[in-house]
Amino acid sequence: QSALTQPASVSGSPGQSITISCTGTSSDVGSYKYVSWYQQHPGKAPKLMIYDVSKRPSGVSNRFSGSKSGNTASLTISGLQAEDEADYYCSSYTSSSLLAVFGGGTKLTVL
Amino acid sequence: EVQLVQSGAEVKKPGESLKISCKGSGYSFTSYWIAWVRQMPGKGLEWMGIIYPGDSDTRYSPSFQGQVTISADKSISTAYLQWSSLKASDTAMYYCARLDRGWLDYWGQGTLVTVSS
Numbered sequence: 001q002s003a004l005t006q007p008a009s010v011s012g013s014p015g016q017s018i019t020i021s022c023t024g025t026s027s028d029v030g031s032y033k034y035v036s037w038y039q040q041h042p043g044k045a046p047k048l049m050i051y052d053v054s055k056r057p058s059g060v061s062n063r064f065s066g067s068k069s070g071n072t073a074s075l076t077i078s079g080l081q082a083e084d085e086a087d088y089y090c091s092s093y094t095s096s097s098l099l100a101v102f103g104g105g106t107k108l109t110v111l
Numbered sequence: 112e113v114q115l116v117q118s119g120a121e122v123k124k125p126g127e128s129l130k131i132s133c134k135g136s137g138y139s140f141t142s143y144w145i146a147w148v149r150q151m152p153g154k155g156l157e158w159m160g161i162i163y164p165g166d167s168d169t170r171y172s173p174s175f176q177g178q179v180t181i182s183a184d185k186s187i188s189t190a191y192l193q194w195s196s197l198k199a200s201d202t203a204m205y206y207c208a209r210l211d212r213g214w215l216d217y218w219g220q221g222t223l224v225t226v227s228s
Contacts, residue, residue, distance in 0.1 A: 033213070036213065036215070038156070048215060048216050087155075100158050
């Protein structure tokens with residue numbers, strides 16, 4: 001099945017806010033609440049940042065927030081910090097395979 | 112504390128077989144699905160498949176069906192990912208992760224598999 005569509009890269013200055021989009025279809029993002037976001041620093045395992053579209057796991061900064069409109073989910077990071085520089089992946093359950101699919105990933109650069 | 116500990120890096124030749132492992136601790140291993148995720152060098156994450164250790168119910172992503180085998184031994188809280196005949200294109204980092212409903216909340220440290228003649 002096709003990956004969800006994310007921008008290849010985004011950038012922002014410290015203190016600013018950025019938003020990463022994740023576009024799918026009515027077979028995945030548009031129909032299910034199981035949208036999640038992961039942060040991956042170089043050489044490290046991914047880390048869950050958002051689940052169920054907009055919920056934050058314990059320990060994740062409230063600077064991270066998630067939302068969804070139609071077939072597009074979004075991750076917003078406010079008050080950018082240098083440590084936020086990483087790759088970000090969205091994921092959604094998909095009825096196409098009864099499993100899940102990732103987005104292609106977005107590299108966030110903090111200028 | 113929930114932990115998933117994966118087996119160490121492997122270097123194999125094309126055509127060889129391989130089985131890597133993922134041992135869970137700190138939670139009821141039989142009550143959560145375990146997912147396997149591939150990350151090829153410099154590339155993104157890909158869902159490979161999932162297994163429910165409680166009854167070994169297994170599901171594969173279409174791209175990986177028939178290419179790998181996912182199994183689990185609940186008596187030792189360990190899930191496995193295996194290949195019968197490796198190809199150079201199997202060179203990648205492989206992660207296991209706990210699947211809680213629709214999201215992956217705990218991840219292993221990854222196992223790097225290198226296939227080269």
